[in-house]
Amino acid sequence: MLFPLPLEYLIASLIAVAYDLTIGEPPAQVHPVVGMGKLVSLWERIAPRQNPVLQFLFGLLAVIISIGGLFAFSWWGFDWLRTTLPVPTIILEAYLLKSCFSLKMLGDSGLKIRQILSAKTLDEARFEMRDLVSRNTTQLSEPLIIAATIESVAENTTDSFVSPLIFFALLGVPGALAYRLANTFDSMIGYRGKYEYVGKAAARFDDLLNYLPARLTALLLIINARWYKASPANAWRIALRDHSKTASPNAGWTMAxxxxxxxxxxxxxxxxxxxxxxxxxTLNNINQAVAALYLVGMEMVILFAVVSAIFTIIMLS
Incomplete structure (x- = not known):
């Protein structure tokens, strides 16, 4: 092993964040999450179509086999690579970690909607919103489009950055990949459509994984409110009052x-x-939401760096 594990994780995470902020997303042909989507689609195609009990059991089995298999294989693979090819291992870790989060893409998506709305092209904004929210966007007014954009940025601050980084810190790349696959299962088949019961296990597992990260994200949004010209006191009051109004046990915290x-x-x-x-x-509220996203992202990286440095010093002393 070339570096202590905490230092290796820190180097990989910094490379991954730099990649995200400067380059963005990897090409679809080599994007691991695209492959995860194809895997989920395969499970969906062979799922039972009628019996809810069989659908649920099938979905549970799909989650256990897919996520457990990915975690076990990647854990074994990195354990072997780390002892044979330490430098390429860090580069691969950085690439795979980057594939598990999308800080820049989320921020850019929000700002793109703002730009389209500022040009008064409402129909184009409705069309672009399809990639951000899971609702019918064809009749949304401008205020509702702005609100949906803010909601998406707030909710996905957890899914798109905070959670993957936390699971990477705890379990390395295998943890981040397992989280992203669970989240992909949930986003594609969780609770919806004719395979509703197939996705229930995935949805519940995703809720469990995001339980603490969502509340940490909400706390950071509250603490940082003054930095994006907002009210921390009111953020705290509304989060406590309204977090339970959403179907998701987690999304309500960050959105409220x-x-x-x-x-x-x-x-x-x-x-x-x-x-x-x-x-x-107003459109400026989208700017504030995106600023909050980057503030939370920056603080998570700093926190990760401090903890990694402390553990590195302990291991070397």
């Missing part, structure tokens, strides 16, 4: 914290309303 911080109301018609309309919702 953001609604409170901005003093606006975030609404998904027919599902939930978060926050109070103390201020009119």
């Amino acid at each position: 914290a953001m609604a409170g911080a901005l003093k606006v109301q975030l609404e998904k018609s027919g599902h939930y309303t978060l926050g109070d309309s103390e201020k009119p919702i």
